[in-house]
Amino acid sequence: MRIIDIREVTRPIASPIRNAYIDFSKMTTSLVAVVTDVIRDGRRVVGYGFNSNGRYGQGGLIRERFRDRILEAAPESLLNDAGDNLDPHRVWAAMMGNEKPGGHGERSVAVGTIDMAVWDAVAKIEEKPLFRHLADLHRRSADPRVFVYAAGGYYYPGKDNGALRAEMRSYLDRGYTVVKMKIGGAPLDEDRARIEAVLDEIGSEGRLAVDANGRFDLETGIAYAKMLRDYRIFWYEEIGDPLDYALQAAMSEFYDAPMATGENLFSHQDARNLLRYGGMRPDRDFLQFDCALSYGLVEYLRTLDVLRQFGWSPTRCIPHGGHQMSLNIAAGLGLGGNESYPDLFQPYGGFPDGVAVEDGHITMPDLPGIGFEGKRDLAQEMRALAE
Structure with a gap:
């Protein structure tokens, strides 16, 4: 069991609206797919994530830092103790390797986007809704x-x-x-x-x-x-x-x-x-x-x-x-x-x-x-x- 690819694309979510601080005429989001080698119901399990509005897409950080740290990690180091699923905490630790504390600006958005996709994949491998997986x-x-x-x-x-x-x-x-x-x-x-x-x-x-x-x-x-x-x-x-x-x-x-x-x-x-x-x-x-x-x-x-x-x-x-x-x-x-x-x-x-x-x-x-x-x-x- 392993992650075989992480893909990102930056998508527009632009709208001619504004709040008290910014307008959204050029707003974007990063859409991420965490592709695994696990098969469920005849299809490869893929976890998806994206970042919330108000912060722009994080494609540069995802592609240049965080994606490769996961893909270069030993696959077994990203699994749970039973070896039957990904461990989001271990994937997160791999992403944050060699990062100094503080400075929670844009990198927190890039990591959060990938983290969402990882949890999606974990629950799909478990074949249950994420909310039930978390409750369990x-x-x-x-x-x-x-x-x-x-x-x-x-x-x-x-x-x-x-x-x-x-x-x-x-x-x-x-x-x-x-x-x-x-x-x-x-x-x-x-x-x-x-x-x-x-x-x-x-x-x-x-x-x-x-x-x-x-x-x-x-x-x-x-x-x-x-x-x-x-x-x-x-x-x-x-x-x-x-x-x-x-x-x-x-x-x-x-x-x-x-x-x-x-x-x-x-x-x-x-x-x-x-x-x-x-x-x-x-x-x-x-x-x-x-x-x-x-x-x-x-x-x-x-x-x-x-x-x-x-x-x-x-x-x-x-x-x-x-x-x-x-x-x-x-x-x-x-x-x-x-x-x-x-x-x-x-x-x-x-x-x-x-x-x-x-x-x-x-x-x-x-x-x-x-x-x-x-x-x-x-x-x-x-x-x-x-x-």
Whole structure:
């Protein structure tokens, strides 16, 4: 049993949308196939992975560093003790050989992309869904029912508040009970009008979260907090720079309602510093670490260990990214849910075909691996890379 090839292609996921910080007109993602020599149901087992939106494709790092370290490793060194499957932790260690600590920027995305594909292959070799494989590994019961919320509300050329209301209404009509919109890309009074338009549209049928994408300094963050106090907001997300823990801690003095952050922290060390110094409150706030951007599930397991050390429940984790890998982690390890992009970043976002949102939740299908093959448009792209 061995990995015989790792293939990468950079794909566009561009869209003429923007948040408070960046536009997505040139956004890309890396699609990776980890090809093994294992045969299941007459086909070679191939694991697939890709990185989340907001960080660009990592083809250079994958091809120049991390791919070759795996392929040059002794095949038996990448297997579990029984020798009957790949060991993601050993594959991860091979990728990270000769890498200095710190500097968690782009390499964490490259490693996380390959790590996703490795876990997909592992579960396919086991012939079970990844979420059930994870639950079995950690001696817990899997819960296939996962909370999901609809992320959108981007700034878009010509998009008025009527179009914003229609977008949010469409999410409620599809079964979501929590929707999210961007703020900070317009003056405060304009954003207030946008928020009020959405709240008027959704009424008591749903809850609204808002996301500043790290745009604000402390003064602006406080000004928005004072405005948001007038409304029943699900959470106030990523107020300032993700590494400005002092700003985040200060915000807890001005805003009692739930806050969320973490999608741009890429290691368990960064997560630990957030909990040490960021003033986050385990009884109400949410953590959005995304395994696809932060060295993969192997590192995410270390992050969950850090949370436990600080008295946090994994149910306070609702990852960024809207991908099926985090859905499997949520179902297998008991996270609080997952982000969803109903209309954006296709075909990489969304759920397997036929999976519907009901009362803000989806039910995981029993598909081998992460379940990518259950989404026809995504499976076509993946198989084109592997075959």
